[in-house]
Amino acid sequence: MDERQLRGHTAIVGVAESDLGEVGPGVTALDLAEQAAGRALDDAGLSIADVDGLFTHSAFFPMPSVVLGERLGVRPRHSDSTATGGSSFLAHVRHAAAAIETGMCEVALIVYGSNQRSASGGLVSSGQNAIPSYEVPFGPRLPVSAYALAAARHMHEFGTSREQLAEVAVAARRWAQLNPVAFEQGDLTIDDVLGARTVSSPLTVRDCCLVTDGGGAVVITTSERARDLPRPPVFYLGGAEAHSHMSISQMPDLTRTAAAESGARAFDLAGLSPADVDVVQLYDAFTINVLLFLEDLGFCAKGEGGDFVSNGGIAPGGHLPVNTNGGGLSYCHPGMYGIFTLIEATRQIRGQAGDRQVPDSHVALAHGNGGMLSSQVTVLLGDASVL
């Protein structure tokens, strides 16, 4: 067996978001997951009876695939609650592609739901530690301080400027202004980002993702079956996972993430290079993420992320369309954003992205991040023209 054989054998056939933003106190995380799952199956022209593979992760309920199976009425042949934070759902795509290829299931449903904004007003992270921490006793504000430490180091090593980090937030906002369901729609300037309250220096509140509610779901099946379904298939071309540490103090080099490994492997499996990618969806929990991932995935050299995003480089009209939905910074961030990179990548390839549609989108890269720059998962998707 060679993992390359997975290329083009499965396809995303349905995607959907649940209600987003602030859903109110009466709606649970499970309600939002259910809503997204139903809408994604509707989008795929399939029903719950077709689903025999169930993939999910939740910070709100334990044994998440089992809980979700009961709620949806799915009795899956294949069940996967892989928990690598916000990157989980991209890992689920790779696991689903392999499971479908080997006959372990035929229709895979990947689901996420969170009501963190309405439930607590703060970021809810999975797996609160029952093991000793060598960081918490000193009083970092996690996760933001972890990303702030990475940003400070990147600025020190490469001369990256505060303004360049702010460019990432401004670009996200300009894309969000083209997305009717984006949470933040108001104008945002570099000065606004710099002048906002500092949360953990050098990062201000405008360098940080939103805290919203929201869910999402993705349906994947064989390419053969996909061709008989209503939507144009969005083919799985390759995917790879890597993680290097959990705690930020154990990250070997704060300016180099495991995305360098996941990206290189995913491109190799897909037989593609960064130059082949038309549209990019990166997990932008914080502005520094985007610089690190653009560098580590090979869109620019190490240390040049700041220059790459300058002067609207990744904004509408820039040289590379990145986070075309507005990202976790301006569109939605319910805690584990990864599934939304897949939804937007799929819509761009289908040509369904409305005012923010990138012309001639044949290949999309979706990249998920989990923990403290810990887990990195890259997935490459494309239309029939690249098979």
Next chain:
Amino acid sequence: MTRDLPGVAHDAPAHVSGPHEAYLALLAEGVLGFQACGSCACVVFPPRGRCSGCGADALMWRASAGRGAVYSTTALSPRDKPPYAIVLIDLDEGYRMMSRIEGVDAEATRIDDRVSVRFTPAGEDVLPLFVPDRGDR
């Protein structure tokens, strides 16, 4: 080989079970402990049961001199207490840990600053906080 390991050999504290408890017991004695592997000479932190470099059951406790350089720093300004700096420190013995800088303005701490440990009581435990080495950047 043991002689070539960084830090100073230190007996494992008596009457403790797990590696974290041992670390806390050493802190209570005023020792900043880390582990080194008698098999591959790896330096290991945080404490664990087996070497994460080679897998050998050969970790030995060592005492750090408690000196190092700031690898990265971030300042926090909570509403209810004075600003403080959270740092990652590269200890001279070859491992990295998170800590907090005392005795200087939060924003004054810089990457590459030299720092030294100050053991500070915190509830029932002792926390290894750090202070800047003056004029030794």
